[in-house]
Amino acid sequence: MPSPATPLQNDLTGEIAAQALWIRRRSFQMVYEAQQGHPGGDFSAADILATLYFGVMRYDAKKPRDPGRDRFVMSKGHCTGAFYAVLARAGYFPEADLSTYMEPLSKLNGHPNRNYLPGVETNTGPLGHGLPVATGIAIAGQLDKADFRTFVLTGDGELQEGSNWESALTAAHRKLENLTLIVDRNRLQQGARTEDTASLDPLDDKWRAFGWHVETVDGHDHAQLFDVLSASPKGRGKPLCVIANTFKGKGVSFMHDNVSWHHGVPSKEQYELAMQELV
Amino acid sequence: MSAAAPKKDGLYDCRDSFAATIEALAEADSRIVTVVSDSVGSSKLGGFRNKFPDRMVNVGIAEQTLVAVGAGLANGGKVPFVSAASCFITGRALEQVKADIAYSNVNVKLIGQSSGVAYGELGPTHHSIEDLAWLRLFNNLKLIVPADPWQTAEAIKAAAAYDGPVFVRVSRMAVPALERPEGAKFEIGVAETLLEGTDVTIIANGTMVHRAIAAARTLAAEGVSARVVNMATVNPLDEAVIAAAAETGAIVTVEEHSVRGGLGGAVAEVVISTNPVPMRILGFPGFVPTGSAEWLFDNFGLNEPGIADAVRQTIARKK
CATH class of the missing domain: 3.40.50.970 (Thiamin diphosphate (ThDP)-binding fold, Pyr/PP domains)
Structure with a gap:
């Protein structure tokens, strides 16, 4: 559940850190048991997700379609390990359901489905879909002068999809200050480094040139994430892009910044070793 | 309104x-x-x-x-x-x-x-x-x-x-504007039968419906009784109307679309798995040459004589 509005900073970041650790451990267990998943991206996103759900966003998990809720769109829909873990932890569905990850007839598909799972706003999986949909949600809020915020998390390799840049134009044109994009900038896509595939740098300049306000943070630093994501957007007059510098596989030494863990799955030995480190 | x-x-x-x-x-x-x-x-x-x-x-x-x-x-x-x-x-x-x-x-x-x-x-x-x-x-x-x-x-x-x-x-x-009986209603998934007939059924939609009616009137003058169904909803299909169409023993579909995978394909999927009867799918074969829409309709037989011809040929295949 969301934290109080004005918590002591240390208490809050301590809470977020504990949740992030839980997300890493639980998602890795899911991937190990299913022998499928995308653990490297789960780990690069874990701190961002924990900060959003346990520090920043306004929601009631028992009313997942409340019109006034803050929205979160998981554009990097392949990282369902971390996404499902945080949704369960936030109370959208029982934590026990996580044990069904990718089993036949499970609600926990490899990519999220809003018709099965409360807390999922739109079905993602193909890349470059989250930001355009989130732009539409933010426009609805703007038309109604509603005060909910819309957050969307993309991978960085995903920004090679042109659809993102279409909606980047639209969001800036409409001055969607209620829209926040977080880029999980782990610099690794499925097969190689982004800069060795189709370069994104200088990424901050690109978003600025498109008319966005840009902040760059350490995507594993909960205080930095909290500060930039919880700041009121009112009066900014621009959508916000937070470039969160992260590491794929963050938290486990042998997975750290290692492209083979994009969709690598652990052996029993690797699983036990990782769990010893994730404490 | x-x-x-x-x-x-x-x-x-x-x-x-x-x-x-x-x-x-x-x-x-x-x-x-x-x-x-x-x-x-x-x-x-x-x-x-x-x-x-x-x-x-x-x-x-x-x-x-x-x-x-x-x-x-x-x-x-x-x-x-x-x-x-x-x-x-x-x-x-x-x-x-x-x-x-x-x-x-x-x-x-x-x-x-x-x-x-x-x-x-x-x-x-x-x-x-x-x-x-x-x-x-x-x-x-x-x-x-x-x-x-x-x-x-x-x-x-x-x-x-x-x-x-x-x-x-x-x-x-x-x-x-098509002629309809007083009190006609539109409902998603419900086809309308615009002309009754017993020898063959022409199933059309969109801009082809009025052409199908014209063809049916030509055929009527020859003694051929053609039913005309306006199947405006392609999904979900009105399968009861398709089943009834199959009872006439022959079906011709007409659409301003490719012959691959549109209305004709949808109707054929139902017909083949229920009551197979001779069928003909009228539409465009694929990428078409330059021409006005009317020229294209005429060139590909999507007009009154073209539909009537297709109906005659399909009836001839009835056993």
Whole structure:
């Protein structure tokens, strides 16, 4: 559940850190048991997700379609390990359901489905879909002068999809200050480094040139994430892009910044070793 | 609300009915918004823009964002009518239609304008004779192909009233208002039988319906009793009407679409698995040469004599 509005900073970041650790451990267990998943991206996103759900966003998990809720769109829909873990932890569905990850007839598909799972706003999986949909949600809020915020998390390799840049134009044109994009900038896509595939740098300049306000943070630093994501957007007059510098596989030494863990799955030995480190 | 006035010679542009209906619906329901991709004029939405300037979202020439923004607006409680040329809103944004609209099962209305070969001379890039084949694969996406101004207005009203994803294929080709019995109603998934007949059934939709009726009248003069069904909803199909059509022993389908995977393909899927009878699918074979829409209809037999010929040949195959 969301934290109080004005918590002591240390208490809050301590809470977020504990949740992030839980997300890493639980998602890795899911991937190990299913022998499928995308653990490297789960780990690069874990701190961002924990900060959003346990520090920043306004929601009631028992009313997942409340019109006034803050929205979160998981554009990097392949990282369902971390996404499902945080949704369960936030109370959208029982934590026990996580044990069904990718089993036949499970609600926990490899990519999220809003018709099965409360807390999922739109079905993602193909890349470059989250930001355009989130732009539409933010426009609805703007038309109604509603005060909910819309957050969307993309991978960085995903920004090679042109659809993102279409909606980047639209969001800036409409001055969607209620829209926040977080880029999980782990610099690794499925097969190689982004800069060795189709370069994104200088990424901050690109978003600025498109008319966005840009902040760059350490995507594993909960205080930095909290500060930039919880700041009121009112009066900014621009959508916000937070470039969160992260590491794929963050938290486990042998997975750290290692492209083979994009969709690598652990052996029993690797699983036990990782769990010893994730404490 | 009624269909808009005829343009000339008693013929109508169904886009006028779309525009008049959406404006009237928007008066009554503040959730209704329109989403366009620099397609205000081609969608005939200038009047809507003047009446509801804040309720039109123009994303620019960006069809992926066009469709996705529709999904997002639905998430925010709006009832978006997303309108653009049918060739682009389907082909260019097909994955958004699949994932953001159909698979996500959201309350978005997609309006495919100037469908078929309406942009005749502009060529196959601007023809939309593949749209139904593509969209028919998304099982929960309702597909409606209205045949005239009244049915266009009714389809738009039905789409607004239905809570879920709908695609309405709107034509800019001049069509007459079809004669219907007093009190005729439109319902998604329910076909209408416009002419009764017992020797053969012509199943058509959109701009082909009035041509099918003309062919049936020609055939009647020869003593052939042809039933004419307007199957405006391609998904879900009115399978009872198709089963009844098979009882006449022969079926000819006619559509302003490719012969691959559209209305004819849909009807054939039902016929082949229930009561196989001789069938013929009339439409375009694929990419077509340069020519006006009317020239293309005539060249590919999508006219009264062409349909009548196909019917005669199909009846000849009856056992």
